[in-house]
Amino acid sequence: MKAQVKIKAPEIFRPKREIDLRTRALARQAGRILRDEIRKQIPAGSGKVGRWPSCMATGALQSAVVMQEPIKRNNKWHVRVGIQKRRRAARYARIHEKGGVITPKTKPRMVFVIPPQCVKNAPVKKKRGGKGGGGTGNVVIPLKDGSLLIIATHVQIREKRYFEKGWSAGRRRIISEIGISVKGHAIR
Numbered sequence: 001m002k003a004q005v006k007i008k009a010p011e012i013f014r015p016k017r018e019i020d021l022r023t024r025a026l027a028r029q030a031g032r033i034l035r036d037e038i039r040k041q042i043p044a045g046s047g048k049v050g051r052w053p054s055c056m057a058t059g060a061l062q063s064a065v066v067m068q069e070p071i072k073r074n075n076k077w078h079v080r081v082g083i084q085k086r087r088r089a090a091r092y093a094r095i096h097e098k099g100g101v102i103t104p105k106t107k108p109r110m111v112f113v114i115p116p117q118c119v120k121n122a123p124v125k126k127k128r129g130g131k132g133g134g135g136t137g138n139v140v141i142p143l144k145d146g147s148l149l150i151i152a153t154h155v156q157i158r159e160k161r162y163f164e165k166g167w168s169a170g171r172r173r174i175i176s177e178i179g180i181s182v183k184g185h186a187i188r
Helices: 010-040 090-098 162-177
Strands: 064-065 072-073 076-078 081-083 100-102 110-114 140-144 148-152 156-159
Touching: 010 064, 010 081, 010 162, 081 110, 090 100, 148 162
Parallel strands: none
Antiparallel strands: 064 081, 072 076, 100 156, 110 148, 140 148
């Protein structure tokens, strides 16, 4: 006696596919939460952040934080959240995260103009000619419209930890909203 069983392959794999789709959707949701929390840490151009007014911010760094679609590797879903490599702001992400000194690359000095609405919060001494800004070799010139012209040989950027703070806030939010743990690290 012979018994034959016909199996419809799509029916067997349906639960696995459904689980896979749900897991991918959770990974996508976790990535979006993390991306949004990092973006919240970066000034978009209003208010004051630290010593420099964020009215100097253009929002380029904030909009450069992106999430890639989830990818399945070794039976696990992976989501990458980071800075778009082709964006100009990618160059500045690390210096704003960790701090450091920026120097001109092609000219002997860098030139900045601080608009009048930002001058009252700017951490520079208004000194015409000579050495301004604490003997750094930088020159600060007040202009007639109330703005400041800064001519600098170098500029110290303090660490802001936008990504580290956003990563921590994102992990907490993912755990509370989705109930999954998050592995990985903030910017290195």
